[in-house]
Amino acid sequence: xxxxxxxxxxxYRALKSPPSQLxxxxxxxxxxxxxxxxxxxxxxxxxxLFMFWWxxxxxxxxxxxxxxxxxxxxxxxxxxxxxxxxxxxHQQRIVxxxxxxxxxxxxxxxxxxxxxxxxHHSAVSMHLQVMxxxxxx
Numbered sequence: 550x551x552x553x554x555x556x557x558x559x560x561y562r563a564l565k566s567p568p569s570q571l572x573x574x575x576x577x578x579x580x581x582x583x584x585x586x587x588x589x590x591x592x593x594x595x596x597x598l599f600m601f602w603w604x605x606x607x608x609x610x611x612x613x614x615x616x617x618x619x620x621x622x623x624x625x626x627x628x629x630x631x632x633x634x635x636x637x638x639h640q641q642r643i644v645x646x647x648x649x650x651x652x653x654x655x656x657x658x659x660x661x662x663x664x665x666x667x668x669h670h671s672a673v674s675m676h677l678q679v680m681x682x683x684x685x686x
Contacts, residue, residue, distance in 0.1 A: 564609065565595040566602070574602025 567590075569575045579587045588610060591599055597612035611617040648659045 564598070564600040566600045567591050567595070569602045572605060574604045574606070576602075576604055 567575055567578065570577060575587070587601075591601060591610070592612050598610070598616060600607050600609045602608070611620060648656065648663055651659055
């Protein structure tokens with residue numbers, strides 16, 4: 550694990566990143582506040598493109614829509630990157646089976662089940678109560 554951590558760090562050396570610990574990465578700094586504040590501080594110091602370490606896992610942050618679009622279009626132009634996913638494979642399989650990614654007949658079946666569960670008048674009133682409770686200060 551130590552070797553993998555060191556080789557990962559060498560691979561991502563060109564990207565700006567906040568100071569990190571060898572195995573813990575930036576997790577101690579994230580724990581001091583929260584992830585949103587940490588990322589905002591990093592963006593203010595490092596710019597709109599930077600990376601940070603979630604333990605030994607490198608995560609790249611792209612803070613501008615135009616830059617993200619350019620990056621993704623360049624990556625998908627390469628035949629080796631055409632099937633690149635932003636999520637790990639086991640998480641991507643879950644997302645692919647979700648209602649937002651389905652198509653055709655399976656999508657219609659899932660949509661009807663979703664609508665029956667969520668759009669029924671008793672379900673809508675229950676959702677409104679929960680939303681009111683959560684939105685109160």
